[in-house]
Amino acid sequence: MNLALINIRQLLTVSSGGRRVKTGEAMRDLGIIENAAVLIEKETITWIGRMEDLSMGSLKESDVLDCIDKVVMPGFVDAHTHLVFAGSREKEFAMRSAGSTYQEIAAHGGGILSTVAQVREASKKDLKKSGRKWLNALLRHGTTTVEIKSGYGLDMTNELKLLEAINELSEEEVISIVPTFLGAHAYPAEYKNRKEEYVREITDRMVPYIGSKKLATFCDVFCEEGYFSAADCKHILTHAKHFGMLPKLHAEELSASGGAELAASLGAVSADHLEHITDEGIDALARAGVVGVLLPGVSFFLNHAYAPARDLIEAGVPVALATDFNPGSCMSYSMPLMMTIACTQMKLSPEEAITAATLNAAAALNLSQEIGSIEIGKKADLVLLDIPNYAFLPYHFGENHVDKVVKNGVVLEV
């Protein structure tokens, strides 16, 4: 099946010119074409240009999608979520408003381990059912590729249940899914006093099995004093690489713990969070070309510090934006709202926010050769927006501007 998008008011190609990521000034170049057209054959973009250069004669009427008054851009890539979970944590939200600390919430049975308890209780079928509902919501909001982490199982059985749910959803659903193994998300209650044993459980049992079954593209770790030390993380990620999983890190979220430097030394694909990154950490990421995945929704939701986005961009770190969608620290899957928070609170320009949510986000999943920009040969994942120009995407906030989504060359009415 072929498709022609015509009369596009404003097309953002976010063209990379063959580069894996955009850094520095290049993040502001959205490769804009006014009054544009895009041709698609099957799942692939085959032509991009101005309407005046399009030969309409060869188009079948049934293949034409009129995009008059629409902004068209690459589908959003959400490179950091915990989308498959059970239960909800609205009580913690209310406790935080009332001034409770993280420790008080945990003492009341809240925090990650409360979600772990509910995930362990849930069947794979139930996890998939709730995951499917969220995935549909993501598509409605313009996200065409999403990374999903395990990490609410924290034992062999339940981490596998999560990864199988994620992989089955990937087979069954339209949205593209990238699975990540995050066994080192927290210490399960039963290993509270024997943390080294849990690390060994990850390296000696989980990683070899998950790697050999190819259940995860990435292995992620929560690198933080009191959670998994830089030494633990290095040990786990080195094992994971050996078994074919690429490294990612939750780094510098609550304090400067050396996660950024470790990400650089391991050649990690991304280092995520970075709220407390040091200047040395920034330099290390920039030199190694590690994508910095920023999660402004978490800082907003928890009323925590924001990552130093301007310092990262100015140092040449390729910056991406993601939602971190999860029930505890960011109950939102709206990539445009993350852009608004990034622009208002972290001083990204609208152009930088868009590059960070598309091309650079694709690079954070090692997929920027296939998705994240509108270029010949790339996959036809696009979003049609009901806005007068691209700046309205972060500017006019609290509204879903998505008119239609084109996923794998197929038009979805969302």
Place this chain on the structure above:
Amino acid sequence: MNLALINIRQLLTVSSGGRRVKTGEAMRDLGIIENAAVLIEKETITWIGRMEDLSMGSLKESDVLDCIDKVVMPGFVDAHTHLVFAGSREKEFAMRSAGSTYQEIAAHGGGILSTVAQVREASKKDLKKSGRKWLNALLRHGTTTVEIKSGYGLDMTNELKLLEAINELSEEEVISIVPTFLGAHAYPAEYKNRKEEYVREITDRMVPYIGSKKLATFCDVFCEEGYFSAADCKHILTHAKHFGMLPKLHAEELSASGGAELAASLGAVSADHLEHITDEGIDALARAGVVGVLLPGVSFFLNHAYAPARDLIEAGVPVALATDFNPGSCMSYSMPLMMTIACTQMKLSPEEAITAATLNAAAALNLSQEIGSIEIGKKADLVLLDIPNYAFLPYHFGENHVDKVVKNGVVLEV
């Protein structure tokens, strides 16, 4: 026409018990009924109770709306907007991200006066067309009553054009509209060096005409050093009261200028913004029972200080939330998103945020005897939400949870 809402999972009556507003601890009482029903005759609520107490025999099937799995609550009241405007100001949004100050933006032709120039150019028909589009969006997001200010005309002709547009929309549209005259929003360029003359133009020409033609329920002023001094504001609002308009103030937004004390001494219905209110100002509002209308979206959008919401509530000020929807300082009409910002950034509890967006917001428009809660005799303005419990309204953010809106007893598919 009659209507029966049955099987409501969770009904928030926000019952006031006949009080005009809720203050202090009472703001946390949402008057919740689980598994509830509401009966409506024509435009009016006639019965509220538990399903087990409902006599189903007398109901016609065609009058029944099954609200299984739905939270039902009063329609949102947005008590502070500038919804009828021309043009947009996304360029200023980008300039702020790049670090520009208010003064730099004004020097580049931005700020309120840029909207004034575009409103003066626009026809009433065009203003109504754009206003109608926004009003439909508000309804889709659950707002059933909205206040709209003039203040982008800043001369007799154009203030009247705006107020006529607002009043005609009020006649023609389903959503309830409360018109406010805000001639003292800024000084127009042509009066830059003769500010007293502009104040006289307001008091001697605009106020008498607008008052006598009943074009506005309220008169509002921007009370701020460098804009309209407390003395100017007192003069204008005293005149406005004489001509039948009730006083409102933009108070303490950029600095402590005595607007709160003035609001109290004039018996104003509301004092809005309050980002820089002093302890004395808080005491004055509490003693006079003036509603404090907080606008968290502005603080978020501009990255400015937030109003001291907890101090206000603890002092007994009746606190309301509104969007301030306008193209310069808050390009959003989502009341639920304002609740999320209020909970995360100002430490309102979900319950307080809901009371502030319904009953207390109605009180900020002098309408809390008619709307803002679900009580027998009140107008049937309700919203049906697709959420498991009310806390999800602020918790699960960046999504429009509105399933249906009941406006004046009529079910709207939004």
